[in-house]
Amino acid sequence: HTQAAAGAVGVIKTVMALEHGTAPRTLHADTPSTRVDWTKGAVRLLRSAQEWPDTGRPRRAAVSAFGISGTNAHVVLEQAPAQSVEESAGSANPPVDTPDVPLLLSARTSPALAEQAARTAQFLRSHPETDPAAAGWSLATTRAGHQHRAVVLGPDRAGLLDSLDALAIGTADPALVRGTTADSATGPVFVFPGQGSQWWGMGRELYDSSRVFRATVDDCADALGPYVDWSPVDLLRGEGDDPDVLHRADVVQPALFSTMVALAALWRSLGVEPGAVVG
CATH class of the missing domain: 3.30.70.3290 (Alpha-Beta Plaits)
Incomplete structure (x- = not known):
């Protein structure tokens, strides 16, 4: 008996049955109980493995666990969607x-x-x-x-x-x-600089190469659009004919904000979560 893990084996067994399309035989049931009328109803003991054919709908199964201490659990499982090699490659x-x-x-x-x-x-x-x-x-x-x-x-x-x-x-x-890592480490600290760190075209390479960075900057541009007559996309990519516009506080602050938010989104998309944020 698996003690505290009782029921886990049944879940694992059922997941594998869903995946492989085969219902395994019922173990330790060579002599069915005489207290059940097996001629009635639709419940059957599987004396041997049985193919679980594809009907065009997801396979579904349920696992029940009844503990002697009173624990009752019923888990309904469904076959995972099929995924081709081409989809998993995600080129x-x-x-x-x-x-x-x-x-x-x-x-x-x-x-x-x-x-x-x-x-x-x-x-x-x-x-x-x-x-x-x-x-x-x-x-x-x-x-x-x-x-x-x-x-x-x-x-x-x-x-x-x-x-x-x-x-x-x-x-x-x-x-x-x-x-x-240090025993007390709680994650890296994201430090974002203030005004004075900007330059014309400072986000060009990341905007052109990173879809996460680009999408976040585009979101910032959409949010700023109703209030300004310039776009952070143009500033970060170095497009336009007035680089000196970055000397204006009302321009550089939103531009830096867009850059910082996009950088944070890029790092987090790679699994890097900050323990603190400064700036």
Whole structure:
């Protein structure tokens, strides 16, 4: 008996049945109870695995758990939508919005970090259809951060695998950074400068290359539109014939605000959440 995890096995079993389209046989039921009239109703014991055909609708199943202490639970599960390899690759809209792909790894100990690097490399090698950007997105946004950390950065699968191998065996690599966090660390601090840090065209490269940065600046431009006769998009991209307009406080302050908000959105889209914000 799985004690406190009772019911979890049933959920896992049902999820796998939904995924693979096969209902597994009922275990330990070779002799059905005589207290149930199995000739009536639609309930049947599965004496053998049974195919769960695709009917054009999602498969659904329910798992019940009845604890001796009085706990009653009933979980309804539904088949996840099918996702093709082309959709998961996401080449048109890569989830990690940078030219190079960062893979963020963390563990409680240094040996565990090396093991995670080896497992990640093995996964990428055994699943060539997986887009490294999608893997980077998952590592950055779905895993807890522990004390021992590392990041590998590369423009392609081969470079990432070389750096992961270096981390796994403990050798140096120019695209690998590793270290430990302080016990009291609560996250990075986003520091945004005030007036005087601006320049003409200061956001051109990020606006043109990052869809997250661009979308946020565009939102700021839409919000400012009814109140000003200029656009932060033009200022950040260096378009127009009057660079001196950035010397006006009523222009530079909203322009800097747009830049800061867009930078914060970009960092957060990569899984970097601030412990504090100053500025």
